Amino acid sequence: MKLKISYFNKGVLINDIKRFAWIGICYLIFLLFEVPFKIITIDANNTGNPGYLTSMQNIFTNEVLMVSIAVIPVLTAILLFRYIQSKKSVDMIHCLPIKRVKLYDNHIFIGILILTVPVIITALSALLLKGALGLNTTGIHFTVKNVISWAGITILFDTFIFLLSVFVGMFTGLSAAQGILTYIFLFLPMGLTTLINYNLNFFVYGVASDYYTRTGIDFFSPMTKYLAHEPMIFMDILIYIIFCIIFYLAARFAYHKRSLEAASNAVAFKHLEPVFKYGITFCCMLVGGIYFRSIHYWVALGYVITSLFGYIIAEIIITKSLKIFRNIKGYLLYAMIIVLIIVGANFDIIGYEKRMPAVENIESIYMDSGFYFLTQKEDIQIPLYSEKENFINIEKLHKKLIDDKKTLKYYSNVNEQVAIIYNLKTGKQIKRQYNIPKQVYGEYLKPIYESKKYKEIHNIILSTDSSSIDKISINPNQTNKNVTITNPIQIKEAINILKNEASNETYEDIVDSRADWANINILLSNDKRIDLSWKKSYKQFENWLKQNGYYAKARIMPEDIDYAIIEKRNVNNANAGIDISMKNSNVKRLKITDKNKLEICLTNYSNSREGQYVLGLYMKNGDSTTYLNIEDKYVPDFALEYFK
Template sequence: MRSKLFSFNRGIFIQDLRSVGWISIVYFLTLLFTGPLDLYNIITEENFIEEKSQSLFDLSRDIYTIAIFTVPVLLGLLLFRYMQTKLSADYIHSLPIKRESLYNQRIITGVVLLILPVFLTGIVFYVIGVNYKLMYITTPAHIWSWIGLTILFLLFVFMATVFVGIFTGITMVQGALTYILFLLPVGITSIVAINAASLIKGIALDYYLDGTLTRDALPFARVGLLGQGTVSPTVLITYSSLVVIFYVIGLIAYKKRAIEMSSRAISFQFFQPVFKYGVMACFTLLGGAYFGLSQNNKLGWFLFGYVIGSIVGYVVAEVVLQKTWRIGFRWKGYVGFAVVAALFFAIISLDILGIEKKVPDLKNVKKVYVGEDLYTLKAIDNGDEAIGDDRSMVAYTDPTILKHIEQLHKKLIKEASLQRGHGVFDTIGIAYELKGGGRIVRLYNIPRHLFDEDMKPLVDSREYKEKMYPVYALSDKSISTIRSIEIQSNLVEKRPVYITERTKIEEFVHLLQEEIQKQKATDVLTDKVDLSSINISITDRNQLPMTLEVYYKEIEKWLQKEGLADQALTTATDFESATILPKYDQDVRESSYNMSRAEFNEYLAEQPKVKTTRDEKQIQKLLENSEYDVYDGRDYQTIVFLPKKAGQTIQVYDVPKESMKKLIK
């Protein structure tokens, strides 16, 4: 007896099996000769070792991912191909079968052909697991997880393909639009955010366009990461809901779709303007982002990109809709779009909504994060506030410091340049954690050293020192757990020095804490070369690495008293000479890693106005004032340090010209 909900037509079903059944067979063979075969090859290897971190998704991951995004698409294209040609559409819809039944029968046929190979492969996994006792990877929980997630994404791709096919009358366009649909959420979000961040100072583009967006909203990435950690309930609910939404909207649209719309690019008349202006909007934003970013965020280039992008978008949309290159230019539609787009960009660029100038009231702020970037915030969002050695941002709670941050933020709004620099504080991120929940995040790119004075109160604060130098916050009890302290030169090859005696460890750490306490913000904000490094070992996994700064003079005296200075420190005695070039020299930097000592001396001999010193006092001064390769608007002179021991790396750094006059007389 036929169901009233689903009228099964045996003839159509047999015809579908003949035309698309081979896809299911090929998919099963693909799964069989990748996953199970890959697993069998692994476990029959002579040196096979079980790895508990392994997953069934790790087996032939690339082929697995490609199959999920090709097999359902191909199946959706062929099962509903009859809609895209007038003769077949007329014939099928002339049969005494309701459209709803026809739609459901083909959907069920596609679903069965997709999930059957997955279940059969799951059985094969189970058989292999039982025979070889692979409980680490082929437990029922592992297999059901693999089956369930595979089916979920197969159905998502299949229903997306069917959904798109209802709204187009050309098979090639259906395939192209299906893949565009997968990219659309991330693509639209990205280009809107890029344009907004370029027009409004302070938009934290890196924060909002992080890996989480790509991982969860981009199906290709989401499937590629299956098995690497658990899939969140939000992701499962989202993709399951999309399967249902695609099915329901597809069914409603299919029942209303006119047969004569086959072979049309867009099969619904009302949807054609949506498609046209949607394409124009995407190309407009893309053009603005491309030309604006490539020309250092200049407003004129953004406007140029918007115009070019909108024209290209208009041409592409019309060519697709009219299926010919011979298109006319409909001025009214284009002008209307241009007016709406101009109003939109005016609202954004003029900051009518007050986003750029917004500074929250400190009464509503719980704490403020300030630092070079915003990656720390993402670690906090993921439940890992400690984040190991990542010290890119510091959380401030002191009311006095919060007031300084507020003043800094207002100054950034007023004066910050959009030009991207290079250095420690070229990028300044500010994130307000509000008492009522929520977060206001801003990111500014500014010329180096422009805000050093404003940063001094922050760098001198207790919160900064405890975050950037974890050793500073160690209590006497914590110090007693330290196993050893390693000190090593960074510029020349020396054996590291180890401090293991308990009393010496306590002396050194207390002295180090005193040095951190009295260090000046001007020293911290200068990117001096790290001559030596310290690594404090509490356990094998708990390490506190830090730099032995050149201005830690009391530490230096202590090391000299203990007879460790020559081995632990990088000093002038390690170098034969220091050659001062008259200006900043990028060529000598790039060639220093590949040249022999003789070639280097020959190169320096050819340079005019170079000055070489062998005076240890002058070499020491140059070492302590050398900075890394950073451009901050000041004039630099490049210094070449030649090690005494042959075979050691030639060191090339820079000293500001203003400092050079005081160092070398």
């Protein structure tokens, strides 16, 4: 029996297809060029090309496809609902004997159809090519599962962005604003979180801003999720589907309630104007705070200028008039609230900055120079401490950092950080991050760095079985020499000595800023590699190399150098570059040819740019010249005497 009332309106569907089918056709042509056509060309050019496998597996993950996902759904949403942004067309369309929600549902159906059909056709074409060309070579990530996965994720992201753009369009009367606001919403979670975190650093001491900007906020935008090339798990897909349903229903409700007069207005609903206005004001203020902090540290002035600018722009957009100063009271109220928040943060009225857990309530503590380890997908050991002795030592350090708030709050050397996460027995976490000059806190860091747990975390060699090692390569710095050890007995001896060196390192050895002698590369039988350094403090390993005849090839030697030059920088420009090419005869230089003095220089140079003294090494082959630094505390006595 034929239904008297069809859920879809045939006339609306046919009209939409006639008017907007070109979007789907263009999308299909684009996808056919980006997927099947590329498969054909890559396969045709496969004449022993080493990049063949990489090219094949990158077909479905390239940035061009990401651009199509970002552009086509937004364009489709804008064009399909363009009529509601024009007063003439919205009056005419809504005079038709069709309910609003039914009209809305028909447009949504056509929009999803336009975006879905090209992806399905492209996926089927790719699968046909796979069979026709026999692309079943081991190592090529081009399986049926890969193609179906790409098609499914693309359809999901296309639908998500399309429905988001439709949702945004219901709250504005301008097509341009719909497009702009869609992209703002796409990156809003990541952008707003980053802005807030950076600004919190100005006022809240110890806030773990890097943790929140590193851990998982890319999930909230399909764009950042796509660029991360991370596999989508079932829960990710389910969450995106739920958001699609929410956007669909919310936009449907807004479409039903939206007045016809909203066309051409920046904000379609009157009661949402304050959200729009103060949202722009707040975001402008955050950006301004970061900018002014970067140039003059005038954060407060930056807040005032940029927030006022944002407020004025928002008022002009909403009122479509330059007569906005009669509404300045709104800005003054906003400013008062922001001042109260900033004052409260500065005086730590909620006790955030001094909050520390009792040792008996701690399950474990994460501590490192940052939150890097928490964001890595590789099988690496996380710096997590579970020993009571380390709890006490870490809390002593933390308490000292809290006491030194006035000194450290505006310490800006981001290369020296301490990141702490207390994992409590209740399941909660306390996260803190501080910029510190580590040399000042040596007595607090020393017992932590010298603990057995710290050394196990930072020296993977301690947990490596020498029987699983196939080869040891030693590649010295500043020279092309190298040593390769394959003898199993020597490998075992060397590894045992390196383990002993790592276990017995003192805090001073660990933080020694002098450059290492060489990089030690260990090849395991499972083809994995371990990299560690031959540090200047590894005397036992040095003696073993001498005994086995490897020493001269394992490091740069005085015999490799024709002569060296030491030059002193200007005290007022200690970190600037230097010309040690001997062209400037007015600069005082110390030339060194004595082998003993050269050895002292090689033992004490650094890779950092700190200090006033520069060391130039002129190699015997005449083709190589290396410029290095010597930190002030390691400058040889003979050089200090010369430059006195």
